[in-house]
Amino acid sequence: MTLPNRMKFGIFLAPFHSLGDNPTLALERDLETIQWLDHLGFDEAWIGEHHSAGWETISSPEVFIGVAAERTKHIKLGTGVASLPYHHPLMLTNRMVLLDHLTRGRVMLGVGPGALVSDAYALGIEPSLQRPRMDEAIGIIKRLLTETEPITYESDWFTLREALIHLRPYTEPHFPMAVAAAQSPSGMIAAGKHGLGVLSVSVIRGGSVASNLGDFWKIAEDTAEEYGQTVNRLDWRIVLHVHLADTKKEAMDQAREKSAAYQYDYFHQTMGTPFDYDGPKDKIIDYMADNGAWCVGTPDDLIEKIKELGEQSGGFGGFMIQATEWGTREQVRHSYELIARYVMPHFQGSLDNLVTSQKWSEDNRDNLQALKTVSLSKAIESYKNKTQN
Numbered sequence: 001m002t003l004p005n006r007m008k009f010g011i012f013l014a015p016f017h018s019l020g021d022n023p024t025l026a027l028e029r030d031l032e033t034i035q036w037l038d039h040l041g042f043d044e045a046w047i048g049e050h051h052s053a054g055w056e057t058i059s060s061p062e063v064f065i066g067v068a069a070e071r072t073k074h075i076k077l078g079t080g081v082a083s084l085p086y087h088h089p090l091m092l093t094n095r096m097v098l099l100d101h102l103t104r105g106r107v108m109l110g111v112g113p114g115a116l117v118s119d120a121y122a123l124g125i126e127p128s129l130q131r132p133r134m135d136e137a138i139g140i141i142k143r144l145l146t147e148t149e150p151i152t153y154e155s156d157w158f159t160l161r162e163a164l165i166h167l168r169p170y171t172e173p174h175f176p177m178a179v180a181a182a183q184s185p186s187g188m189i190a191a192g193k194h195g196l197g198v199l200s201v202s203v204i205r206g207g208s209v210a211s212n213l214g215d216f217w218k219i220a221e222d223t224a225e226e227y228g229q230t231v232n233r234l235d236w237r238i239v240l241h242v243h244l245a246d247t248k249k250e251a252m253d254q255a256r257e258k259s260a261a262y263q264y265d266y267f268h269q270t271m272g273t274p275f276d277y278d279g280p281k282d283k284i285i286d287y288m289a290d291n292g293a294w295c296v297g298t299p300d301d302l303i304e305k306i307k308e309l310g311e312q313s314g315g316f317g318g319f320m321i322q323a324t325e326w327g328t329r330e331q332v333r334h335s336y337e338l339i340a341r342y343v344m345p346h347f348q349g350s351l352d353n354l355v356t357s358q359k360w361s362e363d364n365r366d367n368l369q370a371l372k373t374v375s376l377s378k379a380i381e382s383y384k385n386k387t388q389n
Contacts, residue, residue, distance in 0.1 A: 003310040004234055007347040008318035009339070010044030011037065012080050012199070012239045014056045016324055018261055023057050029329065030058070031068055036333055038072040040340035044237075046080025046110050046199065046320065052118040055266050062095045069103045078108030080199065081180045084137035085114055085130045086123060088158050092137075093144045093165055100170040110199055111138060112180035112187070116271070131186040133157060138179070138194050145174040178235065185219050192223025197235030199320070202309055203293045213238070213313035234317030238309055241294040241322045244335040248297040251335075252285060255296055255326035260284040262324060299342035306347060319347070 013033070017026040034045050047064050050056035058064050061079040068077055082092060099107045113130035114120050120127050136155060143151055150162035169175060178197035181187025191198045198220060202213070217236065224231045243259070245251035260281040267273040277287050288294040295305045306319055321339070325332055345351045361368070 002315055003306070003347060004315075004317050005349050007306075007344075008043040008237070009344050009347075010042050010046065010075075010237070010318065010320045011323040012046045012048075012320045013058075013323040014048040014050065015058060016055050016262060016266065017057055018258070018265070018325075019054055027057065027064075029325070030064075030323075031071060033323065033332070033336075034068045034075065034077075035071050037336060038075040040336060041344070042075055042336075042340065044076045044078060044108070044318065044320070046078040046108070048080050048115075049083050049086075050116055050119060051086075052116055052122055053266075053270055055270070056116075062099060065099055065107060066102065069099070069106060074106075076106045076108055077103065078110045078176075078178070081110035081112035081178075083114035083119065084111050084141075085120070085125055085133040085157070087137075089137045089140040090144060090158075090160060090163050090165070093141050094167075096175065097145075097165055097167045097169050100175050101167060105171045105175070108176040108178065109141075110178045110180065111141075111196075115180075129157075131184065134179075134186070135190050135193070138177075138190055138196070142177075142194060145169060176235070178237065181216070181220075188216060188219035189223045192220040192225075192229060192231055193227045195224065195229035195231060197237065198231075199237050199239060202238050202240040203291075213309070217313060217316075232317070233315045236313075236316040237318035237320050238313065238316050239320045239322050240305070240309070241288075241324065242302060242335070242339070243294075243296050243324070243326045243332075244299060244302060244338045245327075245331065246298070246338075248301065251296045251298065252289075254328075254331050256282055256285050258326045259288070259294070259296075259324070262326070263288065299338050302339065302343050303346050306343070 011033070013030060015026070015030050017023065037045060045068070047061035047068075048056055048058055049061050051059055061082060065077040065079070079096075084092070096107060096109050111134065113134040114125075117127055120130055140151070140153060140160070144163070144165050150164045151160050152162055153160040176197060178199050179187050179190045181191065181198050181200040187200070188198065190196065198217075200213075200216065217233070220231045243251055243255040245254055263284050264275070264281055268275040277284060279287065285294070285296060289296045292305075295302050310316070321336075327335065
C-alpha cells in the first residue's frame with residue numbers, strides 16, 4: 001500500500017504541561033487548540049488519560065471530550081487512550097456509547113494498558129497484569145457493543161451478571177476502536193486479535209521486538225490471520241512530534257528550551273525513561289531532530305518526513321501530531337496552521353485538480369488570449385457600428 005488518497009490528520013493530546021503553569025488555564029488552552037484544529041479542518045483529536053506525575057493533567061478523556069464536542073462542529077474526538085485495567089468494561093462502554101449519541105457519531109475509543117506505572121501503582125495494579133487485562137477487556141467491550149443478549153462473565157478483576165449496555169451505539173455497528181502500540185508487541189497483537197485500528201509512535205523504541213515500522217505492523221497482520229480477523233492500514237495512525245515555523249531556524253529557536261524540558265525533565269527525570277544522550281540540554285532538540293524522532297522545521301520538512309514514514313511503514317492511513325507546547329501560544333497555533341495550509345493538501349488530494357487546471361491554462365494561454373482579443377475586438381466593433389448608425 002502507498003499512502004492513501006486522503007490521509008487523516010490529527011493530534012494526540014496527552015496533554016503535556018510543565019510544572020508552574022496554571023493547570024486551569026492549560027486545560028483551557030487544550031480546548032482552544034481543539035477548536036482551532038476544528039476550524040483548520042483537522043480530522044481527529046485523541047485525548048489521554050493519566051493520574052500522576054504532574055505533567056499530563058486530564059484524568060477523564062470522556063469528560064474532556066464532552067466539553068470539546070460542544071465547542072466544535074466537525075472534528076472527531078477519541079480517548080487516547082482509555083487505560084482499560086483502570087475501568088470496569090461495562091461502565092466504560094456505557095460512557096462511550098453515551099458520548100456517541102451526544103456527539104452524533106463523532107467519538108472514537110482508543111485503548112491501552114496504561115502508560116504510567118505510577119498510575120497502576122497508585123491503583124494497586126501489578127504492572128505485569130496490565131496488558132493481559134487490556135486484552136481481556138477489549139474482548140468484553142466488543143461483545144457488549146455487538147451482542148444483544150445479556151452477558152455473564154467472571155474475571156479475577158471484574159464481574160458481569162446478565163449485563164447489557166443500556167443504549168445501543170449511535171454509530172453502526174459501533175464507534176471506531178484503536179489500540180496504542182509503542183514498544184511492547186501487545187498493542188499490535190491486540191489489534192490483530194480483535195480487528196482494531198492502531199495508534200503507534202513513528203520511531204520504534206529500543207528493546208522492541210521489531211526493528212522498523214513495517215515489521216511492527218506485520219505483527220498485527222500475522223495475529224489477525226491467526227484469529228480470523230482483518231486489520232487495515234487505513235486504520236493505522238502514526239504519531240510524531242512536530243513543530244513548524246516559517247523557517248527551520250525559527251522553528252528550532254522557538255522550541256529549543258521547552259522541548260528540552262519536555263524530554264529531559266519529564267520523560268527522563270520524572271518518568272525514568274532511558275535517554276542515550278549525554279550533551280547540553282539546549283542541544284537535545286538537535287539530537288532528536290537529527291535522529292528522526294522529531295520533525296522541527298518547515299512544511300516542506302514535514303512533507304518529506306511523512307513520505308519517508310510511508311516508505312518505512314509500507315503505508316498508513318492517519319498522521320497524528322504529538323501535541324506539545326514547545327513555543328508560545330501563538331507559535332503553537334501557527335505551527336498547526338502551517339500544517340493545515342501547506343502539508344495536509346499534499347496528502348489529501350485537494351491540490352491535484354488545481355495544479356492540473358493551472359498547468360492547462362499556462363500551456364494554452366496564448367490561444368486563450370487570442371480568443372479573448374477576438375472577442376473584445378468584436379464587442380468594440382459592434383458598439384462602434386451601433387453608435388454610428
